[in-house]
Amino acid sequence: MNKKLAAALSGGSVLLMALSGCGDDSDTKVNDWAKKVCDQVQPQLTKIAGANASIQQATSGSSKPADVQKTDSAAFQSISDAYKALGSAVNTAGAPPVEDGEKTQKEAVGELNTTSAAYAGLKTKVDDLDIKDQAKFADGLKGVADELAKLSTSGDRALQKLQSGDVGAAMAKQPGCQRPKTSAPADAGAGAPAA
Helix, strand or coil: CHHHHHHHHHHCHHHHHCCCCCCCCCCHHHHHHHHHHHHHHHHHHHHHHHHHHHHHHHHHCCCCHHHHHHHHHHHHHHHHHHHHHHHHHHHHHCCCCCCCHHHHHHHHHHHHHHHHHHHHHHHHHHHCCCCCCHHHHHHHHHHHHHHHHHHHHCCCHHHHHHCCHHHHHHHHCCHHHCCCCCCCCCCCCCCCCCC
């Protein structure tokens, strides 16, 4: 059951990677826009990766329910805050200077804010779990893991659109939009796709 939660977290790498596009482009306006966003992205990606690693560590061993609850709650709050900050970064940067840039920006900000709210909801669910009853706690944690799996695979089309074409190519060149390296295993068996 704890492995299921860790596997669901690995699936979250899809959203984590949604801001690190691929490609090459030399358009100055697009590169300038990407730099504005990416300068604010790296700390948030690092925060998300660190929170995911702490959850995986707490759920991989024989941790006590209270310890798992405390770790998961803090991690979900951290991830929620990070996605909110990512939404703010994209919003503050303004619309990317590409066709349908305003629509793309609005959709990406909406997706990031929705993801933030979903992680805040997971934090609340973890906080409400009964840690005194091991079986109830395990069942509740399974429910959280199921919701996390859905969240990990939920529609991130707006983010994919943001990282596509010229904007994605410009973002891929920015150090701030590169996937952070963590000391914890990046994958718990649920093959995370590379950007």
